[in-house]
Amino acid sequence: MSFATEHHGGQARKGTTIPYIVHPLNVCKHLLRYGAGDDLASAGVLHDVLEDTQATYSQVEELFGERVALLVYHAGEPDKSADWQTRKEHTVQAVRKSEDLELLALKCADKLDNLSDIRFDFQMLGDDLWLRFNTPNGVSDQKWYYSTLSSTFVEKLEGSRWEPLAVGLDRLVYEVF
Secondary structure: OHHHHHHHOOOEOOOOOOEOOHHHHHHHHHHHHOOOOHHHHHHHHHOOHHHHOOOOHHHHHHHHOHHHHHHHHHHOOOOOOOOHHHHHHHHHHHHHHOOOHHHHHHHHHHHHHHHHHHHHHHHHHHHHHHHHOOOOOOHHHHHHHHHHHHHHHHHHHOOOOOHHHHHHHHHHHHHHO
16 A cells, blocks of 8 residues: 555545545455455555556566556556547447456446546536546536446446446446436
């Protein structure tokens, strides 16, 4: 946890003063609820370090092992400089193609926590919330993204111990959109 805390130090959740590290800890919590082992729990805490900090794949692999490094690598977006639509379509396709239940659970827990924050912030800010996101079409883009991922997670995680994560995300999509 100290590696993630150190690397996310000074970062806050988008549009808030909440320390960023709260998000990876929440992702880890969701995974632990359904029996995540050490590698997956570690990946939950670390899932954004490659995407959003100066941490390197080599550092993560050396400190936490190859499995954790692979999960963290595949949990993120490969090209943060790409436009919103390209990045999100990549994520959707990666989820559709993946057969790794732990990776799918990690991505689902991430989206579940993100959408939980969106729901809370929407209750506080209303439609102004959608201005936070760099989407061409505002709320409709977010609805497409989360709805598409949610239905894919429900299908792929059905019958696994991770199914409740997908069902929870699906319910949240319905509530928010």
